[in-house]
Amino acid sequence: MKFRVEREVLADAVTWVARGLPARPPVPVLAGVLIEANEEGSLTLSAFDYEVSAKVTVPAEVAEPGTVLVLGRLLADISRNLPNRPIDVTTEGNKVAVTCGSSRFSLLMMPSEDYPTLPTAPEPTGTIAGDVFTQAVAQVSIAADRGDTLPILTGVRVEVDGEKMTLLATDRYRLAMRELTWNPEATDASHVALIPARTLSETAKALGAAGSIEVALGGAAGGDGLVGFEAGQRRTTTRLLDGEYPKVTSIFPTSVDTEAVVKTSELVEAVKRVSLVAERNTPVRLRFSEGQVTIEAGTGDDAQASEAVESTLTGPEVEIAFNPQFLLDGLGAVGTEFSRLSFTQPSRPAVLSGQAEIDGEADTSYRYVLMPVRFAS
Structure with missing residues (x-):
């Protein structure tokens, strides 16, 4: 594999996909970021920890297509600190060489064949303005529980009824609710999803700069218990929380x-x-x-x-x-x-x-x- 990519492009892409990588992964390969160099002149970077997946595609000059798996956090740190010049990446045996100007790093290749297949996102449910979504998630997620006593309260309940979307969270001491309008694929759309608040908050911040975010509320039945978000070339999925959220609106x-x-x-x-x-x-x-x-x-x-x-x-x-x-x-x-x-x-x-x-x-x-x-x- 051999490709050249702009430093800022690679740094942004690796930082985004690696943001949720576990500090102590149960399996070593889950600490990695999968890089696929494609013949048509693009890189696809992926990360997955069995709960949250992230994928981004960026432009690059690809001389030799291929796939490698390297430590995600390390590559993110390196790419952010390199000088603002193009980065050349090549494979040399079981190592990945990263060169930028006179800076050169050699990273150990991880076994990509052991890397899990990323889940397929559910079918799109609708779209929402990026700034509106980011504000709404920030307003509501502050009230989600941060402990592990009641895992269900660590989530944000998202309910869709046609063009109306309602976000709700509580930790039993406070409750936050935001109602907004969005653009559903179907006018009679009806969904309820319980999304981990921390993941939803990070996703909203990462995608909020985009003009529009595509939301796929698969739910437990239609999407294998997943919710998906897509903006531009960035795509992410997260596993939903199981359980019945308490009927707290009576408060x-x-x-x-x-x-x-x-x-x-x-x-x-x-x-x-x-x-x-x-x-x-x-x-x-x-x-x-x-x-x-x-x-x-x-x-x-x-x-x-x-x-x-x-x-x-x-x-x-x-x-x-x-x-x-x-x-x-x-x-x-x-x-x-x-x-x-x-x-x-x-x-x-x-x-x-x-x-x-x-x-x-x-x-x-x-x-x-x-x-x-x-x-x-």
């Missing part, structure tokens, strides 16, 4: 007693400052009154802090406490200049949504439900 309050609107950036800064004195796992208290919200942390002989931020109030005054990081996660996700917080009572979940103007309508396409924390009065 959304059916009525609202109090609503407050506050400038998002001001509340974020105030919560960050006040929470500096909050011990680990202790809440910040928010007291909403006419014209302002007062944020406090610390009690008794401990360090204490308080700050007031201007806000509007509709309904009776309310005092409530939240985990400061969970509150900041939600405020960071709304993506609007103002945030609206809706309450029933201090012991019930609060709903956070965004709005563009202080006296405008709430944008309920994204809702972040936050469980309050009990505090000593």
Whole structure:
């Protein structure tokens, strides 16, 4: 095998396919990236760990076609650090020579015949704008569980009903839901898929720069338990999580007693400052009154802090406490200049949504439900 490729092209391609390679693979070949040099002048790079697959095709000057398997992370590190000149790759016995200017590396070839066959992606289900998809996944995945106690809660539930797509995640302490429109292949499309949140988040970031992302929601029946994403020459699949997601939408309050609107950036800064004195796992208290919200942390002989931020109030005054990081996660996700917080009572979940103007309508396409924390009065 012998080919020449631009450094930036190879570095981007290897970094992308190698991003999910396991640090300690159960089988040594799973640490590799498969490189196929094709006669028509292109390289196809692939990686697969039995859960997530990634594949990308890039242009190259191919003198001798062939296939090799080399350590993916090592090749990614090398290609990123080479000078910005064309890279020549050739096979020499059981080694792969990588040459760029006066830099030369010799990598050990891994047995490509032992490499598993990449799964076939399900049939395309529809397309979605890259920027919309990336924002929606970021807004929702923050609420997914990061532990292993309940694996099903480490996923994002994606439901499709015609042109409407709903993303949902919860870790039992907060819940995030985003509704959006997309372009399904069939107007009566109906799918439910539970996708690992970490993988979905990485995929959205990697493909989000593309104008459009093709989504293949195969589901357990139609696609061998896989979901596929494709943008440009990048294609990836991931295995879906098994199990029935809990019916958590009943957490959304059916009525609202109090609503407050506050400038998002001001509340974020105030919560960050006040929470500096909050011990680990202790809440910040928010007291909403006419014209302002007062944020406090610390009690008794401990360090204490308080700050007031201007806000509007509709309904009776309310005092409530939240985990400061969970509150900041939600405020960071709304993506609007103002945030609206809706309450029933201090012991019930609060709903956070965004709005563009202080006296405008709430944008309920994204809702972040936050469980309050009990505090000593």
